[in-house]
Amino acid sequence: MSDPVTSAQVKTARWALWLPLVLFGAFVVLVLFGLLRPAEREVRSKMIGKPLPEFSLQPAIADRPGFARADMATGQPRLLNIFASWCIPCAVEAPQLLALKQAGVQIDGVAIRDKREDVEAFLARHGNPFARIGADNVSAIQFAIGSSGVPESFVIDGKGVIRYQHIGEIRPEHVPVILEKLQEAGR
Amino acid sequence: MIAEFGLAALWLAAALAALQLLAGVLGLTARGAELGQIVRPLAVVQGVLTLLSFLALMVLFWQTDLSVKLVAMNSHSAKPLLYKLAGTWGNHEGSMLLWVMVMGLAGSFVALVERRLPEPTMLATLAGQAFVSLGFYAFLLFSSNPFERLNPAAPEGQGLNPLLQDPGLAFHPPTLYIGYVGLSVAFSFAIGALVTREVGPAFARAMRPWVLGSWIFLTLGIVAGSYWAYYELGWGGWWFWDPVENASLMPWLAATALLHSVSVLAARNALRAWTVMLGVVAFSMSMVGTFLVRSGILTSVHAFAVDPERGSFILALLLINIGGALALFGLRAGTVTEGERFALTSREGALVFNNVLLSATLGIVLLGTLYPLLAEALGAQVSVGPPYFNPMSAVFVVPMLVVMGIGPLLRWRRDSLARVRWSVIVPLALMLLTGAAFALKGVAVLPVLGMALAAGLVVASLLPLRGRKLRQVKLPLWGMVVAHFGVAVALFGMACDSAYTTEKLVALREGETVAVGPWQIDLVAIEPVAGPNWTALQATLSARYDGGSAVKLQPQARSFWTPPQQTSESALETRWNGQLYAVLGERAEDGRWQLRLWWKPFVTLIWYGGVLIALGGLLALLGRVASDLRRFIARDKIAYRKSRQGR
Numbered sequence: 039m040s041d042p043v044t045s046a047q048v049k050t051a052r053w054a055l056w057l058p059l060v061l062f063g064a065f066v067v068l069v070l071f072g073l074l075r076p077a078e079r080e081v082r083s084k085m086i087g088k089p090l091p092e093f094s095l096q097p098a099i100a101d102r103p104g105f106a107r108a109d110m111a112t113g114q115p116r117l118l119n120i121f122a123s124w125c126i127p128c129a130v131e132a133p134q135l136l137a138l139k140q141a142g143v144q145i146d147g148v149a150i151r152d153k154r155e156d157v158e159a160f161l162a163r164h165g166n167p168f169a170r171i172g173a174d175n176v177s178a179i180q181f182a183i184g185s186s187g188v189p190e191s192f193v194i195d196g197k198g199v200i201r202y203q204h205i206g207e208i209r210p211e212h213v214p215v216i217l218e219k220l221q222e223a224g225r
Numbered sequence: 226m227i228a229e230f231g232l233a234a235l236w237l238a239a240a241l242a243a244l245q246l247l248a249g250v251l252g253l254t255a256r257g258a259e260l261g262q263i264v265r266p267l268a269v270v271q272g273v274l275t276l277l278s279f280l281a282l283m284v285l286f287w288q289t290d291l292s293v294k295l296v297a298m299n300s301h302s303a304k305p306l307l308y309k310l311a312g313t314w315g316n317h318e319g320s321m322l323l324w325v326m327v328m329g330l331a332g333s334f335v336a337l338v339e340r341r342l343p344e345p346t347m348l349a350t351l352a353g354q355a356f357v358s359l360g361f362y363a364f365l366l367f368s369s370n371p372f373e374r375l376n377p378a379a380p381e382g383q384g385l386n387p388l389l390q391d392p393g394l395a396f397h398p399p400t401l402y403i404g405y406v407g408l409s410v411a412f413s414f415a416i417g418a419l420v421t422r423e424v425g426p427a428f429a430r431a432m433r434p435w436v437l438g439s440w441i442f443l444t445l446g447i448v449a450g451s452y453w454a455y456y457e458l459g460w461g462g463w464w465f466w467d468p469v470e471n472a473s474l475m476p477w478l479a480a481t482a483l484l485h486s487v488s489v490l491a492a493r494n495a496l497r498a499w500t501v502m503l504g505v506v507a508f509s510m511s512m513v514g515t516f517l518v519r520s521g522i523l524t525s526v527h528a529f530a531v532d533p534e535r536g537s538f539i540l541a542l543l544l545i546n547i548g549g550a551l552a553l554f555g556l557r558a559g560t561v562t563e564g565e566r567f568a569l570t571s572r573e574g575a576l577v578f579n580n581v582l583l584s585a586t587l588g589i590v591l592l593g594t595l596y597p598l599l600a601e602a603l604g605a606q607v608s609v610g611p612p613y614f615n616p617m618s619a620v621f622v623v624p625m626l627v628v629m630g631i632g633p634l635l636r637w638r639r640d641s642l643a644r645v646r647w648s649v650i651v652p653l654a655l656m657l658l659t660g661a662a663f664a665l666k667g668v669a670v671l672p673v674l675g676m677a678l679a680a681g682l683v684v685a686s687l688l689p690l691r692g693r694k695l696r697q698v699k700l701p702l703w704g705m706v707v708a709h710f711g712v713a714v715a716l717f718g719m720a721c722d723s724a725y726t727t728e729k730l731v732a733l734r735e736g737e738t739v740a741v742g743p744w745q746i747d748l749v750a751i752e753p754v755a756g757p758n759w760t761a762l763q764a765t766l767s768a769r770y771d772g773g774s775a776v777k778l779q780p781q782a783r784s785f786w787t788p789p790q791q792t793s794e795s796a797l798e799t800r801w802n803g804q805l806y807a808v809l810g811e812r813a814e815d816g817r818w819q820l821r822l823w824w825k826p827f828v829t830l831i832w833y834g835g836v837l838i839a840l841g842g843l844l845a846l847l848g849r850v851a852s853d854l855r856r857f858i859a860r861d862k863i864a865y866r867k868s869r870q871g872r
Contacts, residue, residue: 066544
């Protein structure tokens with residue numbers, strides 16, 4: 039009679055001891071692929087390359103009109119800037135927006151969760167680069183175009199298609215990039 | 226000065242680690258035996274230096290020293306003190322320093338207290354620990370220096386991600402890190418044992434407290450993280466199979482398997498190669514998890530500051546550490562002598578099943594986590610979520626829970642199922658009845674399975690205590706019973722949550738009422754409120770359970786200004802039989818407010834169960850440490866007597 043106690047101890051084959059290393063090798067290959075892929079490493083809106091969604095915004099202040107989706111498809115590329123008077127980086131980017139306006143860029147603003155007096159005070163202090171300013175009190179547009187915060191800027195081409203997204207404040211070194219993207223969108 | 230002091234301490238610690246590695250390796254040779262004597266002191270000093278370095282960074286955060294880049298990027302002078310301190314580890318560089326500190330302190334502790342193992346194995350272990358540490362020192366010093374200065378100093382800091390400004394999250398990362406990095410000791414023990422081929426009960430007993438301790442912290446870290454995600458993200462769920470969650474679950478699964486196999490090795494001197502293997506795998510999973518999270522290779526809601534260069538650095542570390550350890554395993558495991566034999570139906574047999582099933586679950590989670598990457602390599606964009614993870618993990622977890630009920634009743638070495646059949650009949654009957662009752666009510670398959678198993682396990686987990694005098698039951702046995710009972714409790718919570726949650730998305734005006742499950746909820750008012758570094762809209766809800774007295778809930782939509790971000794603070798009302806969960810949403814055009822309301826029966830049992838599991842681990846750890854101490858003292862006494870007699 040053989041001892042029944044032996045039944046569970048099967049001698050492991052020598053090659054099986056290398057199996058973990060082989061699996062790990064496969065993992066490394068996979069991960070190397072992932073690291074080397076040319077990837078956009080920032081969160082980008084899924085909406086890039088797609089037309090703007092339907093929206094219609096009330097004016098945020100008295101002396102600039104609000105706007106709707108239809109106003110964005112004017113045949114000329116425009117910059118859509120999402121800002122708020124309570125947002126400090128928005129104040130930081132104000133000079134760059136003014137510079138873009140000087141360069142002839144049409145800029146439309148969306149004030150997120152803001153009050154008329156605050157927006158007016160903000161623009162009085164930092165300058166008003168906007169052709170139109172819509173009020174978005176519920177962040178509806180923000181969600182619809184896939185923006186994750188303020189400030190953000192979108193390059194919209196003449197047909198109302200989103201071509202480029204800039205996350206965060208526009209710093210001086212970003213101005214040429216945005217001008218270039220606007221030119222591309224105008225072609 | 227403080228920053229420079231911290232950096233100097235870090236460099237010095239790295240140098241000592243290099244010396245420790247060298248002395249450890251030379252100490253193993255016949256000529257260098259004397260060098261081996263400095264290894265333990267080196268490990269101790271190295272640990273102290275990492276502690277000093279970490280404390281230096283903490284002081285910088287406490288003072289909000291804006292001339293240090295890391296502080297300027299991640300803190301703000303207007304932040305509450307708790308979050309200033311928590312900011313130390315709430316970022317990439319600081320958390321890596323925390324990692325290195327835990328590793329250094331663990332190494333010193335091993336060097337100070339571990340006296341059971343033969344000296345060569347100890348040398349190899351400490352050399353292994355130094356080797357792994359060196360890689361992380363290099364990572365910190367060359368690519369993630371936390372003490373880098375900013376010239377000129379920033380006028381104000383940029384703040385800490387508001388989602389992280391929460392007391393639960395202040396302590397969640399360090400808890401998880403202690404768990405992750407504690408496993409490095411098990412890893413080093415495995416390396417040491419492979420080098421000297423000394424795999425046996427002494428090795429298992431030396432390793433066990435480390436595995437237990439790390440496992441307790443990992444369990445608590447996961448429970449805390451799950452509860453944080455539940456109330457802070459405002460999605461009403463408690464587990465999302467997010468890569469970051471999986472990154473903490475995978476080492477936990479490996480550590481759980483290791484915990485069980487190390488018991489077999491300690492008690493029966495079986496499963497030798499397998500235990501060594503798991504020792505390597507557990508810490509490897511910690512490193513893989515960290516890599517996946519930090520490299521930005523997978524998309525996750527938890528994205529850390531992502532940097533491909535750092536990713537490559539950690540990958541190189543993985544290659545060297547894990548690849549090296551697995552190669553050593555391939556070379557040496559075949560020469561580790563075979564352990565004791567046992568029958569399939571025995572305590573060992575059940576633990577082998579448990580190990581195989583836990584490893585399979587680990588494989589499933591790893592595959593699901595990496596699958597999006599694999600698919601991308603093949604040219605497709607996919608995301609893998611609960612529809613994959615839930616059923617696939619259930620395939621392995623369900624049989625594992627059955628084995629968990631029966632295994633502890635079996636004897637070591639050899640037993641028969643016939644012997645225990647009368648013991649398991651009560652839990653089995655309870656399981657079938659519960660399953661049938663809920664199935665007839667029309668509950669879905671997985672929750673029914675969950676409730677049935679939970680009912681059976683609640684009884685089965687207590688069975689090992691049957692026929693024993695409770696006062697004489699040893700702590701480790703209590704630990705097992707409590708932990709297994711905790712699994713049943715958590716399982717019941719999960720099943721109830723998925724079967725009986727009521728969810729409502731409503732738009733209300735102030736003064737209007739809505740019913741959710743047994744609750745009547747009035748929207749009393751919406752008002753603005755201000756906190757130290759945020760403003761918020763706050764809804765006041767008055768809720769009555771089943772016509773009882775009213776309780777107040779105040780969910781908020783918060784706006785932080787440094788950095789500008791909005792978070793929703795859910796409000797919870799906890800009763801013994803569940804939780805009411807409220808989230809304030811957007812304002813609709815007509816002046817109504819969106820509210821998301823959930824009634825979740827028994828959902829809290831998930832986390833209570835998790836805490837019980839950790840408590841079970843703690844009892845087992847205390848029991849083991851106490852008996853080790855007793856043995857230690859007894860041996861000292863004998864040695865003392867002998868020395869007296871010899872005089």
